Amino acid sequence: MSAVQLAASSSQQRPHRRHSARPFVRLLVYAILLLGLAVTLVPFIWILLTSLKPASEIVRIPPTFFPERWTLDSYRTIFTDPKVPLARFYFNSAFVAISRVLITLFTSSLAGYIFAKYTFRGKNLLFGFILVQLMIPFQVVMIPAYLILVQLRLIDTLWGLIIPSMVDAFGIFLMRQFISTFPNDLLDAARIDGAGEFTLYRRVVMPNLGAPLATLGIFTFMATWNDYLWPLIVITTHERRTLPLLLTWYTSQHGQRYDLTMAASILVLLPILVVYIFFQRWIVRGVALTGMK
Amino acid sequence: MTQAVMARHAGEPRKERSGLRPGQRVFVWGALIPIFLYLGVFAVFPMVWVVVLSFFNYSPVRIGDGPLGLGGRNPFIGLDNFAAMFADTRAGQIFRISVKNTLIFAFLVLVVNLAITLPLAVLVESVHNRVKGLFRAIYFLPTVSSAVAVAIMWGYVYHPQQGLLNNFIKLIGLTPPKAWLTDPSAFVFGVPLAMIAVIIAYVWMDFGYNLVIFIAALQGIPHELRDAAHIDGATGWSEFFHITIPLLRPTLLLVCTLTMISSFQVFVIFQVMTGGGPQNQTRSLTMEIYENAFRYQAMGWAASMSLVLFAMVLIVTLVQFRILRTDWEY
Numbered sequence: 001m002s003a004v005q006l007a008a009s010s011s012q013q014r015p016h017r018r019h020s021a022r023p024f025v026r027l028l029v030y031a032i033l034l035l036g037l038a039v040t041l042v043p044f045i046w047i048l049l050t051s052l053k054p055a056s057e058i059v060r061i062p063p064t065f066f067p068e069r070w071t072l073d074s075y076r077t078i079f080t081d082p083k084v085p086l087a088r089f090y091f092n093s094a095f096v097a098i099s100r101v102l103i104t105l106f107t108s109s110l111a112g113y114i115f116a117k118y119t120f121r122g123k124n125l126l127f128g129f130i131l132v133q134l135m136i137p138f139q140v141v142m143i144p145a146y147l148i149l150v151q152l153r154l155i156d157t158l159w160g161l162i163i164p165s166m167v168d169a170f171g172i173f174l175m176r177q178f179i180s181t182f183p184n185d186l187l188d189a190a191r192i193d194g195a196g197e198f199t200l201y202r203r204v205v206m207p208n209l210g211a212p213l214a215t216l217g218i219f220t221f222m223a224t225w226n227d228y229l230w231p232l233i234v235i236t237t238h239e240r241r242t243l244p245l246l247l248t249w250y251t252s253q254h255g256q257r258y259d260l261t262m263a264a265s266i267l268v269l270l271p272i273l274v275v276y277i278f279f280q281r282w283i284v285r286g287v288a289l290t291g292m293k
Numbered sequence: 294m295t296q297a298v299m300a301r302h303a304g305e306p307r308k309e310r311s312g313l314r315p316g317q318r319v320f321v322w323g324a325l326i327p328i329f330l331y332l333g334v335f336a337v338f339p340m341v342w343v344v345v346l347s348f349f350n351y352s353p354v355r356i357g358d359g360p361l362g363l364g365g366r367n368p369f370i371g372l373d374n375f376a377a378m379f380a381d382t383r384a385g386q387i388f389r390i391s392v393k394n395t396l397i398f399a400f401l402v403l404v405v406n407l408a409i410t411l412p413l414a415v416l417v418e419s420v421h422n423r424v425k426g427l428f429r430a431i432y433f434l435p436t437v438s439s440a441v442a443v444a445i446m447w448g449y450v451y452h453p454q455q456g457l458l459n460n461f462i463k464l465i466g467l468t469p470p471k472a473w474l475t476d477p478s479a480f481v482f483g484v485p486l487a488m489i490a491v492i493i494a495y496v497w498m499d500f501g502y503n504l505v506i507f508i509a510a511l512q513g514i515p516h517e518l519r520d521a522a523h524i525d526g527a528t529g530w531s532e533f534f535h536i537t538i539p540l541l542r543p544t545l546l547l548v549c550t551l552t553m554i555s556s557f558q559v560f561v562i563f564q565v566m567t568g569g570g571p572q573n574q575t576r577s578l579t580m581e582i583y584e585n586a587f588r589y590q591a592m593g594w595a596a597s598m599s600l601v602l603f604a605m606v607l608i609v610t611l612v613q614f615r616i617l618r619t620d621w622e623y
Contacts, residue, residue, distance in 0.1 A: 029416050029456050033428055036413060039497070040432055047446050048393065063455045111323050118321050120313050133336055135610055137558050139579050140603040143346065143586050143596050147353065147361075164335050167328055177325035197320035226439040228561045229579075233587055244441040248565060251445055258449055263294070265442040278435045280430050283437065287502060290508030 044269075051075070051263035076265035084250065085239070086267070093243045096161045097224040103166045104220045105213055108142045111167070112175025113205050117187065127176070133169035139231070146233055160234040161227075161242070171216050174290060178212040179205065207293045215286035218279050225272055315331035346596035354590050367593070374597035388598060390573050391581040395605075397484065398492060398577065401558035405496050406503055406552055411541075413500075414507030415533060429508060433501035440498065444565035448474070451566075477571035485574035487567055495562050499555075503548050510544035511537070516589055543617070550613040554606050578602055 047067070050058065051074050053067040078084055115127050145164050146155075154160035182205070190204045206213075210245065228244045235241055242247065247268050254260045313321055319401070340362070351357075351367040358365030378388050417428050435443065449474035450457045459469035470486055479486035520576055522536050538545070560579040563569060569576035569584075578598065586595035 025390065029419060032413075033416055033420065037428065037431055040435060043446055043450055043457070043497070044434075047449065050449070058455070061454050062460050063457075107328060109443075111328055112299055114321050118313060118317060120318075120321055129329075129332075133332070136336070136605065137554070137602065137606055139558055139582060140599045140606075141336070141339035141343055141561070143582075143592050143599065144342035145335065146587075147342070147592075148334070148339065150353070153431060167331055167335070169336075194316055197317050201320075223435055226437075226441075227439050228439075228564075229583065233583075244439055246437070247441050247445065258452075258455065261445060262449065266447050268439050269442045271435075271437060276434065279431075284429055284433055284505055287505045 047262040047265055050258055051266050053259055055257065055259050058257070074259040075267075077260060078250075078263055078267065083238075084246070089241060089243050089246045090271070092158060092240060093225055096158055096242060097221050100165060100224045101163045101217045101220045103162070104168045104171050105217055108175045108213040108216060109165045109179075109206065109209055109213065110201065111172045112177075113179050113201055115172065116179035117182070117184070130169045130172050134173065142230065142233065149234060154232060156236045156240060157234075158240060159183045161224075161231055164230075168216075168220070171220070174212055174216055175209070177284055178209065182208065211282075214279070215290070218283055219286060220273070221275065222272060222283075268287030306587065322469055326548055335537050336493055343599055345594045346593050347600055348372070349593045350374075351593035351596070352590045353592060370593070374594050378597070378601070384594070387573060388581060391576045392601065394488065394574070394576055395557055395578040397488065398495075398559070399553050401484070401488075401492050402496060402499075402556045403549060403552050405492060406500055407545075407548070409496065410500050410503040410548075411538075412533075414511055415537065417504070418508055418511045421620070425508075429505060432504055435498045436501040438498070440561040441565055443494065443498045444562045447490075447497070447562075450494075451490055455578045474567050475571050477574060485571075487571055487575050491562055491575055494566065495556075495559060498562070499552075503552060506544060506548055507541070510541055514540050546613060546616055553609045555611075557602060557605050578605075621622050 049065065049067060052070050052072070053064070054069055054071050054073055054241075057064060057068060079086065115123065144240075149155050149160050149164065152163070154163060185205060187200060190200055195203065226244065227242070228248075231242045231245050235245060238249070247264055250264045251261045295351060301519045345361075345363070348369060348371060349363050349367055350370045350373070353362070355362075355366040358492075363369070377385050413432075417425055417432075420428070422594035449455070451459075453459055453469075453472045456473075460472070462469035470476065470602060472479075473490040474487050476486060481489050518536060518540065519532065522532055530622045558579055559577060559581065563575055563577045563580050566576040569580050579602065582595045582602065585591045585598065
């Protein structure tokens with residue numbers, strides 16, 4: 001829908017507006033946009049450059065912007081630190097994030113499909129309940145959620161980061177909205193061919209959910225990868241830390257060694273930036289369509 | 294329960310139009326019952342429990358007599374936790390400071406965010422399609438970054454001697470502040486400097502969301518309206534204030550609500566950048582809840598504060614619904 005509108009607006013607006021803008025105004029617009037770009041990117045570039053400086057250059061006042069001597073020493077120090085088994089921490093973060101993505105996509109699409117395409121008693125009540133869940137911030141229920149995990153003996157486990165968030169109210173809502181636009185004829189045709197209800201979901205509905213599944217999946221992945229508060233509460237053993245926890249711990253150990261802490265920050269940021277570069281269009285479009293936050 | 298629900302449905306033949314066929318019934322309830330049982334345990338029960346906890350002086354390190362460890366050494370204290378919020382004690386004072394800080398933070402974030410994203414969205418929308426995508430993609434970059442890394446990064450940017458910001462300020466010939474994050478006597482228009490610093494870092498991290506939403510909304514404005522305004526002689530500013538802003542009203546409302554609600558819940562950037570300091574000037578409500586619940590184990594007290602957070606979110610949401618009723622169509 002947005003693509004169509006975009007095409008329509010660009011083809012019809014440009015002759016009227018864009019070309020009528022005076023060159024000075026257009027120059028000013030680009031200047032402001034480029035300034036914004038600089039403000040957005042310079043902090044990233046700054047910490048990247050810092051991570052490539054030798055330790056002796058870090059403490060210099062005034063500091064250098066570009067390294068006088070380029071070095072990978074800080075990364076080497078982190079990779080060879082026996083207290084920082086990096087592969088372990090990447091695995092922890094990836095395991096939790098991927099598990100949560102798969103489970104969320106399954107439960108959201110299944111419940112979303114049912115709410116979109118079946119009529120049954122209590123449906124509005126149950127869906128209203130899902131909508132109410134959208135309004136409850138995590139911080140409000142985190143204390144009981146923690147106490148439940150204690151009862152389930154899931155404290156200090158990676159499963160403790162997965163199990164409390166297997167059903168996502170927003171995901172169900174998003175999927176229902178999308179599946180509602182599905183033609184019923186398609187489903188009925190498959191029914192006439194003798195497909196069972198679950199087969200229908202798996203073979204007819206799921207393959208047509210590419211766009212919303214990708215959007216929801218990426219958002220769940222990023223939210224989980226970057227999550228800090230809940231892992232901070234649940235995880236206590238060093239080897240079970242996720243990357244954000246590792247980062248604050250590492251910073252507390254090497255407070256003034258900015259070459260090391262910035263290198264560690266880059267190592268945490270890198271995977272999510274790669275994901276972003278590949279899925280950028282889905283992510284931005286997803287926000288535009290859903291107002292996701 | 295499954296059987297009961299199914300039996301009731303089976304016993305009502307006259308409802309076949311809106312009901313489910315037997316095969317569908319198994320599928321629908323086979324899927325929904327586990328999902329809602331799960332939500333019962335991980336969504337409803339915690340919500341009830343947090344309300345119950347707020348009436349107790351509960352700490353998980355003490356073992357009570359009753360169910361859920363309540364009673365006995367974790368006594369029922371009625372509304373004492375809520376009374377303590379208004380009491381002239383250290384805990385009450387810090388709680389009130391944290392609510393005040395959270396409100397200041399949310400309000401200023403909203404103002405600064407809108408002041409940047411709304412004009413910027415108009416500018417991005419006005420440039421050629423090919424570069425538009427590039428600008429949008431890069432502006433959105435900070436929002437996908439790990440909040441912890443962003444907080445550590447900005448902590449370094451604000452470093453008094455080595456930081457990027459102070460050296461830039463010196464470079465252009467101005468006098469930078471002594472310390473952005475640790476000087477309790479520095480204020481800007483009555484707002485602590487450390488709070489300003491956190492707000493700048495947070496807006497930097499968060500503005501991409503609103504920007505993308507505004508750009509999408511601007512693309513949805515029918516161009517006939519703008520063309521008509523042009524024929525009537527509207528230009529630049531008057532178009533922005535008389536055409537764009539009124540037509541963006543529903544989006545503006547949504548964005549205000551979402552920004553406000555998410556600002557109430559900010560934890561990481563406070564915790565990592567300032568730890569609530571200096572002298573509690575950046576202590577947020579979520580930090581206060583976290584520290585009381587998980588550092589001091591005062592979970593009853595923290596639960597009652599969680600309910601205050603919930604009330605704040607609820608009020609903003611209800612105000613939004615109220616305003617939304619008088620909606621605008623085009």
